[in-house]
Amino acid sequence: MLGRLFRRDSPRVDVPSPDGCFLINTPEALLASHAHIIAAIRGMAGVPDSHWNTLYHPLIDGLARFVQQLPASEAHHHAAPGGLLRHALEVALEAMKLRRGALLPPGASAEELARLQDVWSYACITAALLHDIGKPLADQRITLFGPEQASIGLWSPIDGPMPLQARYYRVEFVAKRRYRRHERLSPLLAGHIVPAQGLHWLASEPEVMDTWLAALQGEYEAAGPLGAIVAKADGLSVARDLSGGGKVQLPTARTRPLSERLITALRYLLAQDELPLNRRGAAGFLVNEDLWLVSKRVLDALKEHLAREGQTGVPSRNDRLMDELQQHGLLIPNQDHAIWTCEVRIGDWTQRLTLLRMEASAIWSNPERRPAPLDGAVIPVDVAPGDVMDTDTTVEAAGGGCPPVSTDANRVTLDSRHEHAEHAEPIGAQDYTDLPLPYDIEAPEAGTKTPAPAPSTADLPHAGEASARNTPQDDEDEDAGRRFVAWLKDNIASGRVEINTVNARLHVLPQGLALISPGIFRDFDSVRWDKAQKRFQKMKLHLKRPDGTNIWTCRVAKDRKQSRIKVMLIPEPESALGVKLPSPNPAVSLLTEDGTEAPNESKKQVGNGQAV
Template sequence: MNAGFYAKLKWLRKPAPPPESDNRQAEVENKPGWFYPQRAEALLATPLRQRLMKIIWQRTSMPSSLFNELYDVPIARFAELVQQLPASEYHHHAYPGGLLDHSLEVMAFAAKLRQRHLLPTGAAPEDQAREAEAWTAGVLYAALLHDLGKIVADIEMTTDDNEPWYPWTGPPEKPYRLKYRRPRDYQLHPVAGAFLVARVLPDAALNWLAQFPALYAAFLYCISGHSDRAGVMGVLVQEADRASVAQFMGARADSVLDNPQPSLAKQMLTALCELVLTRYKLNNPHSGSDGWLTEDALWLISKTTADNVRAWLLQQGVTGVPDNNLRLFDEMQAHGLIIPTPEGKAIWSCDIKADGGWTPGSPLTLLQLSPSRIWRDVENRPAAFAGQVTVVSVLGGATDKDDIDVAMQVSEVQPVPESDPLAELAFSLFAPAKAVNPVYEAECVTGAACLPPMADAMKTEVPAQSTTTEITSPTSEHSPRSAVGEDFFRWLREGLQARSIAVNDAKSPVHRVDGRTFLMSPGIFKLYVQSTSGKTGEEWRQVQRGFQKLGNHYRGDDGINIFTCEVKGPRKTRQVKGYLLDNHDELFSETVPEDNPYLSVMDSDNDISS
């Protein structure tokens, strides 16, 4: 690298530290929902962020001194600007500090993807060599900034003296709390991010990028929301973003990077089109309609549509699908697939009345879509509903208890323990760089409680189980209860043989241990229900009951059904519960996977057989 190039990078300045903390800090630390401003050194000192910084440095393949000049300053400025803000309200990285974690992850993934391309595309080799470092910086800067606009468009921050904080004034200097705007315009994200770029990138960095017209144009398009015009840079940032989200949701990031797929928004739109055009009954003058098409809107039953969209996405192998209706609606709304209420909510409460006088008798919770989303040509639309769809009132967006439980303010969410991301790295043989694994707890199929230690100590009461729920399976519209177990086992076998159900993978509910196949409970049964019906309620209990009645699982000498496995990570050990299966020849068509070295079977639990 020549001296002239290096001289252009002499813009290193230490970020101005916020005022020294006063005696209010102790009060804020003990006050739920409030945060105290921190310096970049403290914000970036967590094990996860230090590891991500190291990965970014290794993938840029440059001396540490040059890396400090190119990236340390922008990252420090970004950290002090976003502080402890989350990356989303309900979806991915929705915890204090999530935006910083997510942005560093996207930088790390973008650096990996950048290595696969010679940029600028089609340029002479000598030009590519001359501009290589600048294009790398442009891609990584765009990755760092891709969600910055959320702190303007989505979030309102208030200081402890009841004054609003605005990001363009610089890092917050007083204790603050936050809330999400209602309503909010998701299209403002990239616009607002471009507005704040000078708060993160030093002038000299922007001056440097501006020396390369093609790079500069791609960078400006990318940070202002025109990824379709940003060329390779736009694709790299989008793929890196998708990998970070998928990894947070439990998928393998490396497979996401190696197998690009359409965005989740496009997949959801495809699912909606598939449902409306081929499966749904519209404008039924009597009961049994899935939706109603008026002159200016398409109204779909909210929970039915959410369940069906989720099932379709999972059946197509789409990763990162929200397992909660509220989060799924939030994702649809974020990409403009559904029309929000005036208050910014996803759910509309409407009365339906057909010309013949039929009415469902009570308001229905509906999603509103633009008909042009489904039918591009007006001539292809069905006839409009011969009746009325009347908005009655606006709901908060939650349609069942599961949704209500997660509809909490971000200020109520406790920070993720610092040790969690790294402690789970060794969970599987193929764990991604950051794996956040759920805690699976076995549930009894007889009505007795298989309680975790804390719940057992507190004598937590377990609600009675429903015995009337039906499951929609891949093989029958309404399986009788006696066949649910067989349908589940068939789905499990086909999924393992087609490798659509991962084994020994991070967040997978299927592992190999002690020469047997271990099915985490209730995770594997919940996955079955979501994949076949899209439902997220208690339907999995009937599936578990049906599976246990088959008797295909291994039973201990004393009749034990549920076994406990110990998961040993580098710094943390925990327990998971589930079933053991011996019949691996029937489950796996070819090579049987090796045992997961991080799992071991512990002493069996108390007998819970039915």
């Protein structure tokens, strides 16, 4: 059934002219291949012909006239010509299916539900059709051409559909797009697509109009059930496209290869800066024609991204993913392994990592679109064959079999990391012009699930990058709090974690070790961090505040700059964790209940704090 609804019928209109231009077409020609899905939408709308012809038919025609054969994305979902129109219609159909099981508005009487049924359905279908309508304005650059293919300038979507004097158009993508900016622009363009009668109808019910505007702008939480419907319908359409389902293919064709889905997801995550590059703690490093990627961090991010999109058939083991990429020639092998053990140097920062290596052209076919290369070096390290690991782990910090690497005076080797951790430069000794606002300045009390701002690119290694025995996904029956403590101790002892620096999650205070919360727990396990935090609290290693809560406030101050961070405090950390720590950070001070600085004494109680 779904295959029939989402197939493309001939004749196709998405073939560009030889010079890469597309013909500006009529709505009838553009919608011909979508007749089945439009018929299904009409059946679910269940309105009389007069209503359909006045409100729905002009809406769908207006959408086709406006978006023509524009793609929905550059290299993600519905990236083919005509993808934006097809995606909008698919989301509308899925939204109408979901609408049948929703009572809108929530809590209304039976009489009110019946009276408003049709206007809420209209709000649902229009919000679904227009949810990406801002992309031509925010993300794309469309050049118009006359009948002789002479350029007549750029199309401005704010002015309405492509003008009559134009005959062809060419699509380019804005190089540095602002993430989700297109959602904010949708209401500016809605009037060019939704018929006037439809806008008047929506505006006649203030609650409907407010909810509709929120959904158009991607504020799905504010849009309530309507936002949830559009968001879920959008996800279903995206997952179907990226999984290869619902497309017209030859009988011998198979669904979209996993390798293609992985590389598409990688391009997307890099473009959105979800996998930052060329900085301390980054997920990847661009050097000449090679892109080096932190192996487990990137593979885990790819799995999480594909899972969020509802894609199936994605292996849970990272070695399977690496095999898939290698088999399709997307990785540059290290002899017969996928993993390269390398030393990454950026200024005075040096870190040994296990990396994947691929050609930069696999991600950026146009060299002009590539980011600036790394201001540093990635140096492969020779290791004994038995010590090369190409599964889910990096080289062990202690006894990993890797010989020390000769570098400059700032080198960091396996034998020197403990010394590096002991002498890490405190914030107060650095140039404070680079001090960022703390990650968790509005952090909730421990155990809550309120999302926190994304961490800096100088993140700690993820739990799986520390060692195989510390991977959060392993040993599910083991207590998450104990695994967190073991991971924390291992990272401190090996020097893989920054302490007392601008980007650090850990700061040594006279009263103990401050753990920025929930950031440190997110670094340990980005998915189940809240469980790890709750189990850690039950271990009673931390010091509670006088009011019995778990989160302390610290002031970060240097010269004229100040900010605050939320932390959990481990008193007497060297004995509690069995590690050696550097001296207290003079730039960070623990605050008492009245906002004053706590006494600089190392003891289990701060003010009337409860030693637990």
